[in-house]
Amino acid sequence: MRTNFDFTPYRRSTVGFDRLFDLLEATARTETADGYPPFDIERESEDSYQITLAVAGFRPDDIEIVAQNNQLTVSGRKPDERDDGRFVHRGIATRAFERRFQLADFVQVQHASFDNGLLRIALKREIPEAMKPRRIEITGAAANDRSGDRLEDKQAERSAA
Secondary structure, eight states, X not given: OXXXXXXXXHHHHOSXXXXXHHHHHHXXXXXXXXXXSOEEEEEOSSSEXXXXXXXXXXXXXXXXXXXXXXXXXXXXXXXXXXXXXXXXXXXXXXXXXXXXXXXXXXXXXXXXXXXXXXXXXXXXXXXXXXXXXXXXXXOSSOHXXXXXXXXXXXXXXXXXX
């Protein structure tokens, strides 16, 4: 499977999308090959999302969530435990991990919860009032008043003639 995609033709024919291409290229470089821990991204509504990571074997205090500069980083590290030969097989992953998610502008982390080995992170897009489209009122005479003015002007011209 080819993981490198060349964005050069797109960079040549677009203006102002440098940040988008940089994010796509950075994501392609930093994707972990093993895909650990597995995760889901759900769209709950138009502006609400939830990321669910399967982190079996970790406790909430073994996990750190950091949101900074449109990037969400989830990392986990188990404290060193002695393996005194009790385990015949260890299939539950306890290795350290780090997952990074690029967040769109105005996407904020609402809260995180941990239940049954699943870490859920709720996200919401909150556009500031200054950035939302707003309707601009038009001041002056109403359209109906203008058509009435034209009718009066025509009548005045007829009576003058």
